Amino acid sequence: MITEFSWNHVGLLLAAARWTVLVSLLAFVFGGLAGFIVALGRTARSPALRFVTALWIQLVQGTPVLIVLFLSYYGLSVLGLKLSPLVAATLAMTIYASAYLGEIWRGCIQAVPIGQWEASGALAMTRWQQLRHVILPQAVRMALPPTVGFSVQVVKNTSITSIIGLVELTRSGQLINNATFQPFQVFVVVALIYFALCFPLSTASKRMERKLHAHR
């Protein structure tokens, strides 16, 4: 039965947006943890660690997120590991975010002047103490604007999890479109909700960037 697109549907879309937010948060938390490890590996002293993490970044950044998602949902289930759409989506988005955040944070760690390493080394600090007390506090300050900027990419890319059947914002837009057949109205509202989620983040990122480079 065909129904008219109404405020009830907007309510449904808003409710579905909670799943978009949930997947984004999960991806960001797990991706952040994994990305931190990748960033440490990229800046490690061991060439093997540097190579492995560089390879990881190249592989993930050279693959569409959609393929990573298909591999973690369809691929793993063939191999005998059946994941629910939510878990598969989180896994794929974590892999995706780990590579990009790892690369962003590597840049920030390496942007800390080498003198800071040498000075803390001269104080007989261990590698971990150097990172923990000297390098990371300075790197985090630089990392904040691009990290918030990347969170916009994460939120937007959760839209493709609709393809494996996770009923988040885009998928419920498709479902409502099937019932109302008013694609223009439905998807414009979907886009507006994404915009409401992403625009504050990108504005915040821009503002932080300006603050960080205020001396320029």
Add this chain to the structure above:
Amino acid sequence: MAYQLDFGPVLAQADRFAEGALMTLELSFAAIACGTLIGTAGAIAASFGSNWTKRAIACYVEAIRNTPFLVQLFIIFFGLPTIGLQIDAVAAALIAMSVNLGAYATEIIRAGVQAIHRTQFEAAAALAMTRWQTIRHVVLVPAFEKVYPALASQFTLMMLTSSVVSTISVEELTAIASVIDSQTFRTFESYILVMAIYIALALVLRGVFFAIGLLVFRRKRRVEILKTRPRGRPTVATAAEDTETSRGVAP
């Protein structure tokens, strides 16, 4: 149950994968051409237009950059026919990709235009160059030189993003992988192979853009060599010496 990896049935379809890859490349290059045009026009309008033009361009850029590509694709593919514009899937994909890339290119090229020093405009005015001559020779060429690496990586990203158009049944690489997956039941193998193809395409694109950069922006190389030349040596090299040194040096 142990799963035996078997690439045989998937590799037997190699020609279809090749067709898919070709479609992906065709779409990407068409979108890159259109997107760069939109981006250049957008950046000029955003830098030199009236306040209203600037505001309109800002709306376009922010609207595209803060919404998912998939939703933009749906609005164009499902939405346009309801207002009387019948388009097929490939056209919809191409429009969506161009509009999307256009917004990012606008922002990137605009940054390059902004980085041009005020004195350059004054110098152009002193040479009695017209507005368009200034934009063409003094603004656009150096701006493109400056932002070319960022632009090239955005192009590669667009090629990867094009996998999403498989959802509206465009027969590109990802769609081919799904079809072959459902025909051979070799899910893991299909997607691993397609992943390898995407990585290879991304590497090839990066190489191609690097080579294009070397060819197109010769002036930049020469300027950079002059910059890095030690103080003691004469800064103006003879033509022969100049080409000799610039050949081996990458920007």
